[in-house]
Amino acid sequence: MSASAPNTPDLATLDDQLCFAIYSANTAINRMYRPYLSKLGLTYPQYIALLALWETDDVTVGALGKRLYLDTNTLTPLLKRLEGMGHLTRTRDPRDERVVRIRLTDQAAPSRRRPRTPSPACTPWPAKEMWTSNPGSRR
Numbered sequence: 001m002s003a004s005a006p007n008t009p010d011l012a013t014l015d016d017q018l019c020f021a022i023y024s025a026n027t028a029i030n031r032m033y034r035p036y037l038s039k040l041g042l043t044y045p046q047y048i049a050l051l052a053l054w055e056t057d058d059v060t061v062g063a064l065g066k067r068l069y070l071d072t073n074t075l076t077p078l079l080k081r082l083e084g085m086g087h088l089t090r091t092r093d094p095r096d097e098r099v100v101r102i103r104l105t106d107q108a109a110p111s112r113r114r115p116r117t118p119s120p121a122c123t124p125w126p127a128k129e130m131w132t133s134n135p136g137s138r139r
Contacts (some may be wrong), residue, residue, distance in 0.1 A: 041085065045070070045078055050087060053104050060093070061100045082108075 014020050030044050037047055045068075052067045053059070059067075065075045079102060082088050087108035093099035 043078075046082055049075070049078060049082065050104075050108060053088065053102060053108075058101060058103045061090075061102060064102055 033044050033047070037044060040047075042050070048068055049064065052064055056067075061072055061075060061079065064070075064079075065072055068075070070078075079088065079090055083090055086105055088105055089103050090100050091103070093101050
């Protein structure tokens, strides 16, 4: 692939695509979060699932999927892994067996283990301080 201009003037280049800029920004943010999340044994999708559950616990898989913009077939394996790690439980709703409810365990309850935010660079000031090992120091 050459760095020269395309042969067709009406052909958009990669740098002209807004979707590529958004994709690149997403990749950079995920790369920035990775070292913090790896210490917790979490992936970014697992982390945002826990964030959503810390906001609102005891939700259906469907409701969590809507909140995270994830399809059920993507979310279910992620939730199974989090359940295997002891962070949540998945149970059938007794009123409707087709519905699966997600609940945090004591291990993942917000008051106990919530890491607030993994990357100080991505958050407003108060949350930055919550993540650091020395709460009295600002970065």
